[in-house]
Amino acid sequence: MSNLVVNGNDFNLTFDGRLVNLSDWNPDIGNAIAKEEGLELTESHWDIVNLMRDYYFAYNITPIMKLLKREIAKKLGSECATEDALNALFPGGVQYQGSKIAGIPIPMLDSELEQSSHVKTTKNKPVVQHYNDSFEFKGQQIKVYPIGNLVNPEEWNEDMAGHLAKKEGIELTDAHWVVLRYLRKFYFQYGITPMVKILIKHMGEELGNNVSDRDALYKLFPGGPSRQGSRIAGLPAPQGCIDG
Numbered sequence: 201m202s203n204l205v206v207n208g209n210d211f212n213l214t215f216d217g218r219l220v221n222l223s224d225w226n227p228d229i230g231n232a233i234a235k236e237e238g239l240e241l242t243e244s245h246w247d248i249v250n251l252m253r254d255y256y257f258a259y260n261i262t263p264i265m266k267l268l269k270r271e272i273a274k275k276l277g278s279e280c281a282t283e284d285a286l287n288a289l290f291p292g293g294v295q296y297q298g299s300k301i302a303g304i305p306i307p308m309l310d311s312e313l314e315q316s317s318h319v320k321t322t323k324n325k326p327v328v329q330h331y332n333d334s335f336e337f338k339g340q341q342i343k344v345y346p347i348g349n350l351v352n353p354e355e356w357n358e359d360m361a362g363h364l365a366k367k368e369g370i371e372l373t374d375a376h377w378v379v380l381r382y383l384r385k386f387y388f389q390y391g392i393t394p395m396v397k398i399l400i401k402h403m404g405e406e407l408g409n410n411v412s413d414r415d416a417l418y419k420l421f422p423g424g425p426s427r428q429g430s431r432i433a434g435l436p437a438p439q440g441c442i443d444g
Contacts, residue, residue, distance in 0.1 A: 202215075202217070204229070204232055204233065204236070206228050206229050206232045207228060211224050211229060216300075217233065217236060217237075217300060218300050218303075218306075219233075219303050222303050222304065222305070224303075225302075225303030229303065230249060230301050230302065230303065233300060233301050233303075234301045237292060237297055237300070237301065239290075239297075239301070241301070242289075244280075244289055245289050245290075245301075247276055247280070248272065248276075248280075248286070248289060248290070248294065248298055249298060249301055249302045250302075251268075251271060251272060251275060251276070252268065252298055252299060252302045252304060253302050253303070253304060255267075255268070255271060256302075256304040256305075258397070259395065259397050259398055260395075260397075261307070261395065261398075261439065262295075262299055262304050262305050262306065262307040263307060264295075264307045264390065264391060264392055265294075265295055265307075266389070266390045266391065267390055267392075267398075268294065268295070268307075269281040269286075272286075295307055329367065329368060329369065330344075330347075330348035330364070330367060330368050330423075330428075330431055331344045331348055331364070331367060332344065332345075332346045332347070332348060333346070335363075335367075337360055337363055338359075340355075342355055342360075345437070347427075347431075347437055348431040349430060349431050349435065349436055349437045350431075350434050350435075353434050353435060353436065355434075356433075356434025357434075360434065361380060361432050361433065361434065364431060364432045364434075365432045368423065368428060368431070368432070370420075370421070370432070372432075373420075375416075375420055376420050376421075376432075378407070378411060379403075379417065379420060379421070379425060379429055380429060380432060380433045382399075382402075382403055382406075382407065383399070383426075383429050383430060383433045383435060384433050384434075384435065386399070386402060387433075387435050387436075392436075392438070392439065393426065393430045393435045393436055393437065393438040393439075394426060394438060395426050395438040395439070396414075396417070396424065396425050396426045396438075399412070399417075399425055399426055399429075400412045400414060400417070400425075426438040
């Protein structure tokens, strides 16, 4: 572990130069970390750094590349979201180097996480019954993780979704399918299953706020639109703060 001296104060860094205590971060520290990286931060750098921090504190997760580019294009313009533009600002990679300067964690994909590590204890959540090892479906034995998500998502189909939903006490309606299909669309577009805050945000933008109403989503999926929805949709579990 090394340290960084900023304005006469010592701050602990990890082996790769990231803040140990993310709450220590301030713009002066961001500038100092950038200097260690050989960068002099401009307004364009700060636009990206602040956007990454805003996203992290809104959703408690660092955006993966596709989502980061989407946010940059929406808020700063599509010309700022190109690979060339981002690499010019952050030669070490906007996700790796940018997140370090921004004082937030490195983003991870679902494939980089053990599904069991996604489980968090939450209070006042309804108890739902789901498969936690394997189940038989149309003569095949289907493996699931202890949290109920398919080990092999390619085995999923819409008939299986109905079977999984029934196990959890849900009879699928058109309203359920709007959510399930959106979860799958999001996953195959961005490579991750969205946690509930991101699900609500994106569904609201694309399908309308009436579809993404939080209370309505929890009536459809009492075990959580992201947590329970991902199981029924045949997707990996969401990462980060899932259904809080």
